[in-house]
Amino acid sequence: MVITSTDNPRIKALAKLKTARERRRTGQFLIEGGREVERATAAGITVEALLICRELPGAIDPIDVTAEIIEVAPGPMRKVAMRENPPGVIALARQFDTALSRFVPGPKSLYLIAEQVEKPGNLGAMLRTCDATGADGLVVADAATDVFNPNVVRASQGALFSVPVAVAGTRDAIDWSRQGGLQVVGGYPDAAAPLWDVTLRGPTAILVGAEDVGISAAWREVAVPARIPMSGQADSLNASVAAALLLYEAVRQRTDRPLPAGKDEPVAESA
Amino acid sequence: MVITSTDNPRIKALAKLKTARERRRTGQFLIEGGREVERATAAGITVEALLICRELPGAIDPIDVTAEIIEVAPGPMRKVAMRENPPGVIALARQFDTALSRFVPGPKSLYLIAEQVEKPGNLGAMLRTCDATGADGLVVADAATDVFNPNVVRASQGALFSVPVAVAGTRDAIDWSRQGGLQVVGGYPDAAAPLWDVTLRGPTAILVGAEDVGISAAWREVAVPARIPMSGQADSLNASVAAALLLYEAVRQRTDRPLPAGKDEPVAESA
Numbered sequence: 001m002v003i004t005s006t007d008n009p010r011i012k013a014l015a016k017l018k019t020a021r022e023r024r025r026t027g028q029f030l031i032e033g034g035r036e037v038e039r040a041t042a043a044g045i046t047v048e049a050l051l052i053c054r055e056l057p058g059a060i061d062p063i064d065v066t067a068e069i070i071e072v073a074p075g076p077m078r079k080v081a082m083r084e085n086p087p088g089v090i091a092l093a094r095q096f097d098t099a100l101s102r103f104v105p106g107p108k109s110l111y112l113i114a115e116q117v118e119k120p121g122n123l124g125a126m127l128r129t130c131d132a133t134g135a136d137g138l139v140v141a142d143a144a145t146d147v148f149n150p151n152v153v154r155a156s157q158g159a160l161f162s163v164p165v166a167v168a169g170t171r172d173a174i175d176w177s178r179q180g181g182l183q184v185v186g187g188y189p190d191a192a193a194p195l196w197d198v199t200l201r202g203p204t205a206i207l208v209g210a211e212d213v214g215i216s217a218a219w220r221e222v223a224v225p226a227r228i229p230m231s232g233q234a235d236s237l238n239a240s241v242a243a244a245l246l247l248y249e250a251v252r253q254r255t256d257r258p259l260p261a262g263k264d265e266p267v268a269e270s271a
Numbered sequence: 272m273v274i275t276s277t278d279n280p281r282i283k284a285l286a287k288l289k290t291a292r293e294r295r296r297t298g299q300f301l302i303e304g305g306r307e308v309e310r311a312t313a314a315g316i317t318v319e320a321l322l323i324c325r326e327l328p329g330a331i332d333p334i335d336v337t338a339e340i341i342e343v344a345p346g347p348m349r350k351v352a353m354r355e356n357p358p359g360v361i362a363l364a365r366q367f368d369t370a371l372s373r374f375v376p377g378p379k380s381l382y383l384i385a386e387q388v389e390k391p392g393n394l395g396a397m398l399r400t401c402d403a404t405g406a407d408g409l410v411v412a413d414a415a416t417d418v419f420n421p422n423v424v425r426a427s428q429g430a431l432f433s434v435p436v437a438v439a440g441t442r443d444a445i446d447w448s449r450q451g452g453l454q455v456v457g458g459y460p461d462a463a464a465p466l467w468d469v470t471l472r473g474p475t476a477i478l479v480g481a482e483d484v485g486i487s488a489a490w491r492e493v494a495v496p497a498r499i500p501m502s503g504q505a506d507s508l509n510a511s512v513a514a515a516l517l518l519y520e521a522v523r524q525r526t527d528r529p530l531p532a533g534k535d536e537p538v539a540e541s542a
Contacts, residue, residue, distance in 0.1 A: 039504070121392055125512055131503030155509075162504040196523055229522060232402030233310070233433040237515070238426075241396055244512040245519050251500060252467055 004073040020146040029148035031091040039158030046094040053077040059088030082150035100168040105180030116210035118144040124155020125240035137164035141173040191225030198226040200250035275344040282347040291417040300419035302362040310429030317365040324348040330359030353421035371437040376451030387481035389415040395426020396511035408435035412444040462496030471521035
């Protein structure tokens with residue numbers, strides 16, 4: 001039986017999961033799109049139900065899935081989907097554990113800490129960069145956007161399921177970084193040392209602040225400043241761009257290749 | 272007199288400028304937000320009218336402006352604005368010249384070429400990065416999104432007005448890069464040389480491809496490949512992230528600082 005009414009109670013309940021409050025209440029979230037659903041199941045995410053609309057592109061034959069199958073018409077699919085052009089498949093999934101205590105830093109650790117980042121697109125782009133740089137995890141500190149927001153899932157292109165993610169308050173995240181012996185490195189436009197001169201070879205957490213206000217006072221006390229040079233009229237970069245520049249600088253320094261003469265010392269520590 | 276009706280013909284005409292077609296037809300575009308309008312006027316953009324809603328945050332007193340002032344209620348403002356929470360001021364502005372012939376490469380030139388980039392947020396983030404890196408300009412090749420889209424204006428945080436922008440077809444942009452003696456460098460996940468080993472000191476254009484399909488065959492023929500190392504499951508980075516990594520690598524190489532031993536040679540040219 002295909003659900004055709006947008007007033008169907010099941011559809012209304014699913015559409016509610018577009019709000020952070022309902023996701024918190026139920027511990028569930030939505031995954032839009034066949035590729036994303038495949039990556040989620042491959043990563044061991046529990047899919048409880050699959051909404052399938054055969055009239056929309058990307059509908060899949062859920063042969064491998066033990067989840068409940070709900071066949072719907074385009075109208076109900078549009079109601080449940082966050083994106084304007086709904087996909088042929090949306091999964092109802094169970095949220096995974098995001099406790100920070102799962103993250104145990106080691107001597108080669110590389111983490112990204114995103115403080116109060118608001119835009120789902122930025123969190124998604126950061127997850128992709130964490131995946132590409134082989135970062136050990138993303139810590140969402142003092143979350144301004146729920147990582148289970150459908151737009152984060154989408155913008156991450158499935159990296160939400162391959163990159164370990166933790167959510168924590170600022171205080172807890174600072175304590176964790178201290179106890180783990182992590183050097184926290186934040187990008188500032190006015191720091192003395194450019195990022196290329198701050199050694200990122202030891203256990204490191206890259207820190208980026210909120211889109212509008214940047215890094216908070218609490219984090220400024222613990223973070224080593226690294227200057228991202230800016231020569232223009234604008235005073236900041238997109239948050240996910242700043243994160244990527246610092247993460248890839250860590251990759252550059254950790255790649256087995258000659259360093260500039262005299263740059264093997266941790267400049268930031270002597271500054 | 273304050274316009275209160277969303278059916279007002281003036282309001283309806285302005286709201287139409289949210290479509291690319293109407294912007295093309297009229298040569299006008301909309302600038303949402305006081306800070307963005309200030310940056311536009313400072314950059315010499317012609318503002319023809321200012322919509323002001325004193326009941327919304329950010330309304331400005333347009334003392335310095337010779338433009339027509341249109342006072343409106345929140346309803347009409349919401350109809351004209353692209354963003355969900357409309358600002359107190361929206362400018363009706365005249366589009367500026369985007370001819371590629373304005374761009375004359377020199378020996379130190381650094382350009383960004385964005386091919387078929389679709390997401391306004393990505394174009395906006397690229398403009399901010401061009402501004403920060405002091406790039407000579409952004410070339411939007413085979414445009415998939417109009418640079419005068421209100422969401423590009425917004426995401427650029429005004430960098431659309433400080434960074435020179437050109438729009439061109441792929442063929443014209445390739446001819447321009449050849450005639451200007453530019454080394455075009457594109458990011459590929461599978462190139463032999465990592466970006467840190469490709470010399471970006473000469474006249475250079477960084478190339479990024481469309482979000483979904485990457486760099487096209489036509490550009491692949493002219494572009495020097497630079498590998499952005501990726502170690503994860505995802506096979507690509509956000510387009511504006513890839514652009515920033517390459518642009519900042521050019522900045523790093525052009526900064527007056529020691530290069531790694533043996534890395535002063537243009538590796539890409541000998542490869």
